[in-house]
Amino acid sequence: MTPDELLALAQQVVDQARPDEEIEVACSYGSSRSIRVHGGEVESLTTADNTGIGVRVLVDGREGFASAGSLHAEVVADMLREARDNASFAEADEYVGIARPDGVPAAHIDLWDDGVAATPNDVKIDLALDLERQVTAGDPRISGVRVAAYGDNEASFALASTAGIAAASRATSASLSVQALADDGDRTQTGFAYDGARSPDKLDIGRVAGRAVSQAVDLIGATKPETMTLDLVLDPHLSATVLGLIAGTLTGDRVLKGRSPFVDRVGETIGAEALTLIDDATDPVSFGADSHDGEGLATRRVPLVEAGVLRGFLHDSYTGRRSGDGSTGSAVRGTRGLPSPGVHALHVAPGSGSLDDLIADTELGLLVFSLAGLHSGVNPVSGDFSVGVEGRMIRNGALAEPIQECTIGSTLQRLLLDVTHVGGDVVNLPSGVTTPSLVVGGVALSGRSA
């Protein structure tokens, strides 16, 4: 279905609003392919069409929601009925409601590439097979590949509401990922890498294979280190992970409900001076780019932290009204859930120096390969941060022995303040984060008791 067809369907439901109702309807349609290969053969090839609808109904400040994975007329009618019924049991809040158009013009952003549809499945299968081959041939110590995968998606989305919002968009994406296994006879090490683009021809197989191979092979012989304090060197992938967690605590709902360590701190220094974080979905180059947010408002440039000073939070229409700050066009959602404020396209302002320069400037540090247990080891309310880590030690400016089975511990608050260097090597990642490498000083590494 085209975005316009979806929009017409959404509008049809909205038009059924009773005089005392506000209605917002989100519809999506997508077709996707997912290919997994193993041992030079296709392990699975999945083709799918996905549809979804989410209906939000508001009556006197009370909100009800219903969603379904089908756009059949009978199901859609059922969802409208359910959402209305649900609204009658919720409690009123004067700030609850759908977004009102606020006059901010939407950026024109083209997220569609015909390459996804134009590329035959055989070529896509070959991409995954080639990736597996390149990993296997990448180093004699590679003992296998757990999985090499290709995936792509063509998606349309439309949103209409009784406030007069009517937004429709479409986007394509393609990705490659691989997990390499390296065996030193004693232990099996893993290296994971991925790439994403708007079209399969823009995927960089060589880079994905190279990263997966080097991470797995470089961990061979890893041992558990002694407990110590050291500097963390994070390449752009790892910087994106850590800063993404922090940006996730800067949302209006967390702040208004007293669930963020950064409540009441706007205008204060919360990070190192070298650190500037901006959420900017209007940057067409970012993979998090979008002309509209999940409530149909134009996205905009939202400064979060500038030179270490907290500038503000991410708001959707509800938290924008309640805080008095207005929506920042930061609503994120699928059709299966209600919108909430979140990060679209985090940008970290570059400093200077390459990853190699940052390593060379580090006396005692750890070049992080991967973090484990982010969902259980990071508390976004208290800020407590304790995660498993593996990587290579840095001693006197040079990469040294690999380590694993250890953790790093800090708090999200401390990590921001302890950033000592921001690199100049900005990378635009498929996750939507655009960031250079970072160094965080003086972090506790827990391993063997000394």
Place this chain on the structure above:
Amino acid sequence: MISQDLVERTLGVALGGGAEFAEVFAEDVRRGSVSLDDGRIESLASGRDRGAGIRVVSGRSTGFAHTADLSEAGLARAAKAAAEAVRGAEPITAASIEPRATTPGPVAVAPAEVEKATKVELLRQAEEVARGTDPAISQVGARYAENRRRILVANSDGVLATDDQTRTLFSVSCVASGDAGLQTGTESVGLSVGFELFDRYDVSRLATDAANRALTKLKARPAPSGTLPVVIGPGSGGVLFHEACGHGLEADLVRKGASAFAGRLGEQVASPLVTLIDDGTMAEEWGRFAIDDEGAPAQRNVLIQDGVLVDYLWDGIRAREDGRPSSGNGRRQSYRHLPMVRMTNTYLAGGDTDPADIVASVDHGVYVARLGGGQVNTASGDFVFGMVEAYMIEDGQITAPLREGQLIGNGPRVLQQIEAVGNDFEMGPPGTCGKDGQGVPVGDGVPTLRVAELTIGGTVS
């Protein structure tokens, strides 16, 4: 959902291009939830998902397509797409379908039949009790969720079976605010039952427990770093075995050399105190079902017996390749996903030691009353999991509460280091296990146990 005739015709289309195996998986899910936050019933949400996934296997390749359109034309389209994705083995004829009788878990009170106002009332009650616990409780959230999932599985081996799975969940989360910042406490219960869940559990009690957990942590000190003996309390500690070896015993990972337990059947992989069981038949438990998502009956499978590795966990595909029956562990998140090997309810059988003696046996260590989620790298065996509620043990006594931190260990080594197993077995709170992007409901449980050494991911050396 779909008639037997239509199932047979769809299987015929799926096999038409030449294949060794074809399967139709149809699913109809209805979800409902009510959430309270920030002093207000925020929203009620309902969801419905209905569709079918069609799988065609030829050699080592699987073609899969899914559709939300359960009409004959919609199913045929998906069946063709799945068939085209694999290239031609010799066409086979499907075995004649024999519907198999199954016994879905009993539901005394269907949640969908209960008034929404009653569900709202439970949340209000939880909030009131939590806020009343102490003025330091600054925020309370509570959530009720119900899920009814009906499935039908039919395949070219002649299987046709259905299941009707109901799950009901309630959780409370509190924030406590003190001089040292904010702390959180969460408590949740969930069973494969209907609204009678609330005959088994008192929401006021859950609210009090969640609030107390947050309050306790206001006084917590930073966790130590380095290696220490660890005593794990009953219930939630099951996640230790889920991560330390459960995933590593999944046959798909074993086959790909991505498990530290590959090739070790019959070996002493754990301390003799360890008997580990995965049991999809456990009445009412969160990971319970009558048939798995490939139509195989749920089973009780002993994985490790007195420390000896007895078997891995199997789904249909991996079992077929090995010429053995499935162990009933083929599961999928929804009709939009391919099944793979998954755990159900995984637990360590109880021992005979008094839990008080286990704590008393530690001079200097950590007592973990509640574990959170975890993650494992099955290839290296390294795993982490979060301490949600933990205390120091000093001279055999549980003392100061600790802030949150992660524990890290190596599965194969930790299994050997289980030094004591208590007689106080409990199942833990309901969990969602993630693997390759799919989440499925799982249960786990343990009695109190002592591990000789784990690395505590704290900040104090």
